[in-house]
Amino acid sequence: MNVGMLGELFATISERGRRLIERRGEIGRRTRTPEAVIALAEDLLSHRGEASGTARASEILQAYAHFSAEERIVFFDALAGRFGVDPVRLKRAIDAYAAAPSEETAQELHLEGEPRRQELFRRLNLAPGGTQSLVDMRTHLLSTLKARPALEVVDRDLVHLFTSWFNRGFLVVKRIDWTTPAHILEKIIAYEAVHAIRDWDDLRRRLQPADRRCFAFFHPALADEPLIFVEVALTRDIPDAIGPLLAAERPPLAAREARTAVFYSISNCQTGLKGISFGHFLIKQVAEELKKDLPDLEIFVTLSPVPGFARWLKTERGDGAAWLGPEDAAALDALAADGMTADEDLRRAASPALMRAAARYFLEAKTAGGRPVDPVARFHLGNGARLERIDLFGDVSPKGLAESHGVMVNYLYDLERIEKNHEAYAETGFVAAAPAVRKALKKD
Amino acid sequence: MNVGMLGELFATISERGRRLIERRGEIGRRTRTPEAVIALAEDLLSHRGEASGTARASEILQAYAHFSAEERIVFFDALAGRFGVDPVRLKRAIDAYAAAPSEETAQELHLEGEPRRQELFRRLNLAPGGTQSLVDMRTHLLSTLKARPALEVVDRDLVHLFTSWFNRGFLVVKRIDWTTPAHILEKIIAYEAVHAIRDWDDLRRRLQPADRRCFAFFHPALADEPLIFVEVALTRDIPDAIGPLLAAERPPLAAREARTAVFYSISNCQTGLKGISFGHFLIKQVAEELKKDLPDLEIFVTLSPVPGFARWLKTERGDGAAWLGPEDAAALDALAADGMTADEDLRRAASPALMRAAARYFLEAKTAGGRPVDPVARFHLGNGARLERIDLFGDVSPKGLAESHGVMVNYLYDLERIEKNHEAYAETGFVAAAPAVRKALKKD
Amino acid sequence: MNVGMLGELFATISERGRRLIERRGEIGRRTRTPEAVIALAEDLLSHRGEASGTARASEILQAYAHFSAEERIVFFDALAGRFGVDPVRLKRAIDAYAAAPSEETAQELHLEGEPRRQELFRRLNLAPGGTQSLVDMRTHLLSTLKARPALEVVDRDLVHLFTSWFNRGFLVVKRIDWTTPAHILEKIIAYEAVHAIRDWDDLRRRLQPADRRCFAFFHPALADEPLIFVEVALTRDIPDAIGPLLAAERPPLAAREARTAVFYSISNCQTGLKGISFGHFLIKQVAEELKKDLPDLEIFVTLSPVPGFARWLKTERGDGAAWLGPEDAAALDALAADGMTADEDLRRAASPALMRAAARYFLEAKTAGGRPVDPVARFHLGNGARLERIDLFGDVSPKGLAESHGVMVNYLYDLERIEKNHEAYAETGFVAAAPAVRKALKKD
């Protein structure tokens, strides 16, 4: 291993970051109106801006950082309008293309069709900490889109830029463990979106035991900010419930005795990078790293929530749900209140109906676009995973019961079949599923 | 200083790089035809490609690495043609914009005007080492442009992409010194473009003494490759000749006694990044770092070659050069043969005319676009520097004499005035110059 | 900054450490009797041991790690006896010296007087993780010394060895902050000995604010274990109470506005290094680092507990305490129960007597060796600090009241006077104290 040059590079980056943080106090004092900032932005795009871009970009981003929600909207409106496309130049490019269609005139057209804000964003990125500021800016923007759909053009440009900047080729996967710096770990606690981490002791239980792993993607320009992370449990068999995995007292398995790697939680960290997809890259790379380190691992599988199931089932039942026989419907009544019944017998009685409903939810319920209605299913199936097993009573926490009557599922990542599954899904919406899941559709 | 997380990030990147290098031997064996590679590229752009992009991108780039010059051209032609814009979709977008011009339809037009190869390049970057491979690909492309100007559309797309990826916000400046790893240093030797570094001892003389500095820009995705570097001498006064700076035996100045930082050599390292400008960022940042470290530094100046002067002067004289009186012309005759005369008296006699000619070269001789004809002058003036002094006999090496009759110049970076100078230059072509330089224009 | 070579060295060390930890599980199974371990130790000291010392040393230390308290004593007894000095060889060396006293014969005598266990310890250190194991071994040893004073010779040899190995020249001071790895930070929580750190939030309050610092000494062979650390508050003035420094809600001071650095907690971390003194080196080096970073700091001072004061005062009063007038004695009665009274008036009334008693405790109460009876005072005065101020009601926590009736003190580190103070203290026991402290001795 050679840290050498890169170690130095990053010492440098990190020091730069630290100085930034230390200066934040001072920054706090200077403020400017949105109009003044818009004028600065025009300046940054001018010749003048070329010579002192870094300083000007910093001024703009610092001023922006103190904007109120109202001031931000003034700035966003300018981005959408004033910093949009130049219609005169665009018209000229359209005409040139029409007169002589070619790769050259098409390219000219492409370039003239680029709104000025894209170049503005690129120049703002010159500022130290610029990338983080732009990601934050998009976080703000996203929260206003509903109210101001005209700003969506701005959002689409940021997405375009971030897709290029956060290209997977620039991302670095890093193991997160108990030797990770505290300021990174506190972000793991904060960002965990699936099974909340209560405190540092809970965090330690997910990082330190021999049969636990955690990996995150980082980007050099956001070095102290994980982009996405996945938590992994190493087990003998495919688990059918989350409770035992998260239990406080638990004898850990020696890593070498594990045969299965369970991705039991995947969390995006940066709201401002919403829609820039890293998840499937992360899962595949982590699977490869684990396999390299622990060659006896045979199965890579998730233990996933089914967030929309209870709501869907309720709607279905409200609509009559012809597929649900009266007997099943009666059995399911027992789950109505809190998502589950404490009565063992009722629960046993409801199980076949619950299984059948879940299978239907995954295999037959479709969005307008012909995809499964469950968002988690769309993510994993879209990655090429297969719906491996439905786990009744997999998550009996209040949240699990409320959302999905306790149902969880395993998606299997079979590295040999990922590509085929993905292709079939992408082209026809075909859901790869284990025979047992298909069979559950049918009434016995 | 906290190396922590970033140190780890980069240990990871670097290890990845090392494994790549070690695998190159094996890679050498597999080959594919350009047609097969083009099919793979189509695949990479398809749904299938999404699921296993990294592997496919690697295959393509490995196969490309073994292409002959002819095979590359087949591939480039496909990039320019087959992977160009989709005319049907573009037409549709043009029509939509024409029907209802708005930011939304303009954006659609912009997106549909993007040639498919741009997305292809982004996906190729998924491969480990992808960025380097794409930079290399452009190196190859540049060498074919003259013969095949139709490929220029491909080049422009690569420039567009690289401008975004190599945004200054992602670059890291690093000091290069005698503790830098050897594989980086050998690149400094190889890439030095102004005053060649003869061997490791010569290199050491430029790095190790207390009054020498060297800084380079790096990009995390090309961690072992400097992008551009600048060599600096710390001196008391502004030097008027390069010889003493590069002398083998030289008592070094204590850094704290220096008042002047001399940028005496700036070299771009990556042919494939030609036209992506980093130089002015580097000079300004290095000036800032030096000032922070050595607060007594007062003057930031270059000692620069004048590569086109002798050729220009010869042409002028061939054309009559009315501005050159017969006396001056006669004095300059002495320099005709090898750029200089060994005769002290003749040299002294030629000096006023040489000075006048040089002043004219910088201040009056213009390109069609109204800029100075000297490329080095355009670079520094474009950065906002001022032409500070003309140094006759500044470079009496054979190359210096042949190119510029030994003339060198100093460009002054006055951080207070950079922006103003740049703006005037950018808008009107005005050349900032010290009064003495202006005065030299006139016959006394 | 150049991480280069050292970064690599330590990547290597750290990886070695990680592998060790991972192997601990397996280690757990192998056990050996003390007799078998003693035989292995003889082996390690023999010729055979030279060839495969590392493996043998590991075996011994692994077996030792599973010893029960009884088994350890068997091993310690062997260290004290069997692995002691060789009386025959020592006798011969004594005779040779007696016959011809010289540096050479004295040296021989010195060498022959070295017990065999010293060489054994040096060879045990060959094992990966050996240094930590030996430090742990001394921790065990210390706990048995009271019951088995004959083992003190073993302890003295370990002290001798550790004094050499942990020479200050091999220690590295590191700032501890919120970017420090979690496994180091949890040790800071665990080892804090003066003002307990309740949880991670409490820790963060001591590390993250702009006016807080923490530094620790590390040794390369124990890279994940701080040896000693000091917590620092940056303030305007010398503080007279610990409560405000540790308050949960507190507006932080900008570091540049601080004039005073307050060392408010110093904790040794390794029981097994008891008596190997690092504290005064740490304080002085931290003072230097702070001064370099924040040149406006003028005052370096502690805010220290007075652990033995209440006990001493009780004894004095029991003994009559002639120096305490009846009035004072009456006033102090109010503090008898819990160390303090809640009654404002009584408290005010007791203050002069408390101050007088404290001054006497520091200036007049002496150990048999003529040093102050307070151990914290001995440490700081021994370092050359001056007793600057007595702070009544400085620590009103239950512990503070019980131990010292709430009294705290400031010791001033005046870098100009440290040497003089130390010398006077070392030679005559003279206590450097501010005039106000001396004056408090006297009844007004």
Add this chain to the structure above:
Amino acid sequence: MNVGMLGELFATISERGRRLIERRGEIGRRTRTPEAVIALAEDLLSHRGEASGTARASEILQAYAHFSAEERIVFFDALAGRFGVDPVRLKRAIDAYAAAPSEETAQELHLEGEPRRQELFRRLNLAPGGTQSLVDMRTHLLSTLKARPALEVVDRDLVHLFTSWFNRGFLVVKRIDWTTPAHILEKIIAYEAVHAIRDWDDLRRRLQPADRRCFAFFHPALADEPLIFVEVALTRDIPDAIGPLLAAERPPLAAREARTAVFYSISNCQTGLKGISFGHFLIKQVAEELKKDLPDLEIFVTLSPVPGFARWLKTERGDGAAWLGPEDAAALDALAADGMTADEDLRRAASPALMRAAARYFLEAKTAGGRPVDPVARFHLGNGARLERIDLFGDVSPKGLAESHGVMVNYLYDLERIEKNHEAYAETGFVAAAPAVRKALKKD
């Protein structure tokens, strides 16, 4: 891999070192007489010294660094005399031991037998860069020992100290390759003692090819100084000549196809650490690391010079050498002049005799202590290696011919047998040798 804390530790150490180097210029000016330095040393050992040891130690070492050879001797004499043992205290300890021999009184005797210079050395080590200065001091000392044998007591104390400080447990093995910093690599060039490295290109040929390795031991306190390094060639079979290994043009072997690791050069770097043995630790650890990385390696072997063979043979022949028949003697005459003959026939004719002589040199020729006369043989046999093969014409360089008539040998490190071989050698001087070598002893 976690660089984290250790990376930081070492960034710190390294920065400390850099500051030291930068200050050396200033240091140059201050000088002191040996007498003044001796007074400072007394001071450092006094109470005063305890409080400001670091500063005082620095002063002493800086002054020492400017001593002339004569001044050093004055200082060394003081170390041997004035800073020797205290005879009064030693006498008292001897008497106490005589009166009541016990571990306690023996320990007291041991402690009182320690010369004061040992504590002085430990305190000098407080200075930044102290360890290096002390190692340098010993280098100077060694060069004076011949002329002043009374200084040997000082040397023995330094050896004692260094043996403890440079305990193998504190050493770190690091791979040296083409990404190693230049200032380390230039030391590899300088220190190579067996087969000289001519220049940077020659160095690169030993580091960069896929079938070459180099490893060194480092100590944290001398982070930029290798202590010892070994160069390794990966080959299919055991090589019988050095020439092909060092050839400039050579198709490298893929590392995975290697079955044999050849240690072809081992060099100590620090004269001041002479006699502190690291070599056998390094060979064994490198063998382990290589095996882990390349599990197909089966054979670990040296290709070693035979430095004393020609001289020994000449002496033998001068003495008659009864074991050498007249025919053999005649055949060997051909080698007399330059160590070898250019005549193929004569060379072939001499081979059997040369082989017999070499076998005798290794197996029969003994020092007074009953060990082989060849120092390289003593090193490897002492490590537990076996004399595997004699390679006639293994080194036909002028040096090789002159020293050993071109003979080289392979020592085999069979990890299973090292301990046994070492023990037999250590106890009886038994030379482990392959049957073919033994057989060569006998006349056919």
